[in-house]
Amino acid sequence: MNVAVMGAGAVGSSVLELAAEYGHTVTAMADSSSAVVDPGGLDATTVLDRKNAEGVVGSADPEDALEAEYDVLVEATPTTLGDAEPGFGHLRTALERDRHVVLANKGPVAERYGDVRELEAESEGEVRFEATVGGAIPVLSTIESFGPDQITTVRGVLNGTANFILTRMQNEGLSYEHVLAEAQDLGVAEADPSFDVEGTDAALKFVIVANVLRDGAELTLDDATVEGIHELPASALDLAEEDGQTIRLIGEVTEDGVRVGPRLIPENSALAVSGTQNIVQFETTYAGSLYNSGRGAGGPETATAVFADIGHLE
């Protein structure tokens, strides 16, 4: 398929680099201030070298990428809250042109799910967004396979940064501040870590899961009960450990809604994944609990989910 990529961060760059491997052609790419368009297909190395050297992918206007020839628009600009712009506008333009949209950007489906479904209903294009939840871990496609009606609860660890910090705090007996600084040095945490450590990122993912699970719920971040790990004392982890337990930033979608917060869980629980691993537990009506786990973030990992979605559109 012909693919246009909005966003030239880790995910957008990986989509550009790997597209040929999956049999697709990237005909346009945009970052926040520029775009490059070539109906014959972009050369990944040329575009990414220019991005590295000059800070822009090309000399065209970002809007030109939206108007280019493509079958699928991959929306990989940073997640924004509230009106979810500019991601939502990109999605709207593509759907109005009857093109498919694959989202890596959580904003549109976490904050404006109803609007997205409405635009999709009026379009020949389809919207898919496996990449917004847990990187390459098949979360939404698993719900789709079983049928949302057959899943009573979805629970798990969907923020690798918070999980890395909690794991290190417990294993090494270090303070939150110490481990956070270490995580920032390693590139596991961002300079401003609030999105991850305050639970916002995990909450957005569970809101998306809830929107898929409960037809018509149309939840947003405001509907979720969210508590982060940034005020967790190291002593809480010590106390947990004495009792054979540990603390993880657990999110869940139940009949009562969406909740994210630090929870005590047994050390040998399947949910007690280490480091940046993510895990999702699906409680089903007739098949007990199923667990999917793996790396929940990263450019190539998330691009893998994007290509899985594109595969479903073919």
Next chain:
Amino acid sequence: MNVAVMGAGAVGSSVLELAAEYGHTVTAMADSSSAVVDPGGLDATTVLDRKNAEGVVGSADPEDALEAEYDVLVEATPTTLGDAEPGFGHLRTALERDRHVVLANKGPVAERYGDVRELEAESEGEVRFEATVGGAIPVLSTIESFGPDQITTVRGVLNGTANFILTRMQNEGLSYEHVLAEAQDLGVAEADPSFDVEGTDAALKFVIVANVLRDGAELTLDDATVEGIHELPASALDLAEEDGQTIRLIGEVTEDGVRVGPRLIPENSALAVSGTQNIVQFETTYAGSLYNSGRGAGGPETATAVFADIGHLE
């Protein structure tokens, strides 16, 4: 959809019991010596009560179920090796009538994969078989989502009976014979446990995975290297434990083919699942390792996979 069910064991019965819940109608069901057909839909309780009381589901000939009106034939007769009959013949009849086939029976896709694909190519019907590998755990649909080309190795524990025996042997320090007898009492192992403990059942599942993963491979059980757990001394588990390791019956599909046998793995490895749990690890080219786990067997669990497959046909 209208569904005909061949086989009235645990899986077939669960498909009959749960069909309405998933919005489907069972129009025919057969066991090895009888059948019951009703285009308006069978009543699950009536059929299963008769099966329990009289040993037959109805008074018609099993062939009548094959000739009934249905959109999907669910083949849930016991797995047989070699010619995979009678399951293969049932599949052939349905495909020749341009009906879909959903397999819970491993035989046709483990022993005659090429023949199945050939018949499918000539039919309007499609063949799906998620239920043949790991109960409700999404194994084949995960491979389908990522694309077989992106998965380098599939590895894991796909026999709950063997895993239960190994877990108990290690945790309680008991002999193989002792735990096997206990498992038979609990219904976890069959009276003749050879299919499970000799590795055949796991090998069939990994052969199916290999057939899906490597287009044109058309492997059979004969192509797999298989070793069971029935000759494993308790002392081997003791030695493993002293070294922080454990032993599991691990199967894998690699470039070198299909191999099943007892393997030493670290006690804290994701693959070291307990009891009757199953787990599958997918090594991917760009997204690291992903793990799916859950109950790999059981009537309702396997029926859940059957309905997921039927959902994909709609």
